[in-house]
Amino acid sequence: MPLLAMKNITKTFPGVMALDGVNFDLCSGEAHSLVGENGAGKSTLIKVLTGVYRQDEGEILLEDKRIQPLSPFESQRMGVSTVYQEINLVPELSVEENLFLGRQPMKLGRIDWKKIRRMAEKALSRLNLQIDPSMPLSSFSIATQQMIAIARSLDISARVLILDEPTSSLDHHEVERLFSIIRKLKSEGLGVIFISHFLDQIFEVSDRLTILRNGQLIETCEVSRISRLELVAKMTGKSIEDLKTAQPYSGKKGTNIGKREILKAERLGRKKDIAPFDLQLHEGEILGFAGLLGSGRTQAAELLFGLKQPDTGKIKREGVEVSIRSPQKAVQYGIGFLPEDRKTQGIFPDLSVRENIILAFQSKKGWWKPLSRKKQELITKNFIETLQIKTADMEKPVGQLSGGNQQKVILARWLASQPEIIILDEPTRGIDVGAKAEIESLIHNLCSEGLSIILISGELEEVERNSHRIMVFRDKVIVSELEGENLNLPNIMKLIAEGEANPRETIQA
């Protein structure tokens, strides 16, 4: 008897069949991944389970009893807990208070703070978290906060734990810690539903997986019985042959790389952010920055884009020394920057696709020379076509597009200003496999047209696959540079782990 069974779940929205007779079951002590591209129906299924939506047809059985939660809180009371990607806790309050807000133990009509302390210690030790529960939440790392969120959601009565994209903002070690917690909870008999865009993690942590596509159940199978390629094929609905031949980018050959040194940094560095480093970027080259979260990869890019000022070194643009004191200056020198956190740093969600795209171009041109509406529409139309941005029309607010398409809009904005260099910080984070492939092939098209690209990503495979040359970051030092035959995953991992091979830099951080 499965712990949880969702039978023949159907849910329609006006004009869309979001779920079409989907079956899903979860056993006690199992981690079950839900995979599919954006819009496949994963989140709709979860929302039906947690009472956000009500299914049109079908039933939910928890321990063989029929349940119909009407709100997330009700579903939590029934034993189904959810932890979301965003941490929904209160940073100013203490850890213990965050754990029990809203369900504090009372004694004589007052909150029993002593009991809260005891219960908090117990809840934290269940997850092997050795932290002081009286400290404010904001004094801990995102990863720890994520675990605290899990601790909160794990009521004593919790039977099912849903982890919705829990690893997006965690680095490698933190993911490992999270996984060891998942394993521990599994061993206690909990059923875990795991949702992630990272295939590696799905294969590492789950026992079974269920593939959804366009609201339909494609397959449920044991993880050991499916290969990555098969999985991707089933998610995207393409045949395996397609994928094999489409092994798209023979980019590494770098046939189009010019000799021209478009950007050069000499001993560029900033205290506490990144040790002094040298860098050359050639015309039409993709230079990868590989490293863990906090290894200094983003900080190096920030120096190049003028977001922060270096305390040592200089930057040369086509051989001429330049001073990039602000992002505005960087734009004038033909440098674009796609930030890591597009929601807060990149898009203006309420502005339309057209307005978002025109922004940088207009800014470069000067605000007192407004672009005619006709010209704006022409440019926008052009980019919607070439980048294949999926939007109903160009006046749709960007916030309503999917993650991958939002990313393309920001990219279009930079391309509209005709830069020669683009820095891409985590361009594929949080977008689905299909969109990822599109963005990657886009990157290659751009560089074959002569654009130089710096590609930053925490997903090492992605950097490895796409870059002509890679600089490896570790603990705020660039430890090595890889190209040609040396450019392979084992080498990168080794460098990140040990920082050995042939250290190009011997500077102390």
Next chain:
Amino acid sequence: MKLKIAAKNIPLLATISVFVLLFAGSSFFLKGFFSLQVFINLFSENAFLGIAALGMTFVILSGGIDLSVGALIGFSSILLSRLIMDIGIHPVIAFAIVLLSGVILGTGMGCLIHFFNQPPFLITLAGMFLARGLGFVIKMEAMPVRHEFYKQINALSLPLGHTAFIPFTAFIFVILAVITWYISLYAKFGRNIYAMGGSEQSALLMGLPVRRTKIGVYAFSGFCASLAGIVYSLYTFSGNPTAGTTLELDAIAAVVIGGTPLIGGIGSPIGTVVGVLILGVIQTSIMFQGSLSSWWTKIVIGILLLAFILLQNLFQRKL
């Protein structure tokens, strides 16, 4: 760990030390300032400001603001005068009516803020105009209250030795302060206010009763403001539609100086009490000094407010 806990209390400690310094300085330079009665009078003379500021504390902690409290004091005081003197209702019943009207206005504003998702600044600004206008509709000018009950209540004071006594109005302030402090620490309602001020989105997703809490803080603030109007009436034996003009700003200043930043989520009613005492001690010492214009009070408060905002900013960056 001990250091961290101390760090959390830095704003409150700073507030208290500013108060102690001001009181000590005034006692040193001004003859006759240092006495128990002067200290006690800080409570009674600022009782209605303090009561309104305590209500304001919850509103600001929740991340909102209430501009209607000053106007509500004026409205409440003149309503009391009319009810007692012209209609002849017993003061106790008149008090109940006034408190009820304050709660109704506060609840109404809270509902508008919540259900229509409107900025508290604008809704309570409208509430301020409404209450002030209604006050003038009730009566255009000040009106005295002559009633035995008022005299009896004011006679209720606790003598402290031979030299000092605690007036009734100071009692109300102190009791309300203890109640709000208790709520802020030991009631779910109080903790929900902090959670909402910290992150309303999170509070919602954590399943906290955001709607009830939000409407509740404005209802409580309305209650406090009308209670402040009653205390004003008791203290001055009169009602005045202009009473409490710009008092909402003094209340906000007291709350912020007391260590509750306008963004909400951190702070405490105890801080607000000390903030009120600081405003009081500045006013009293300028009065004692004699030669300075009373407007200097405003200047000093302005400087202090600025200093505290900068201090909080510094403190938060360190956190």
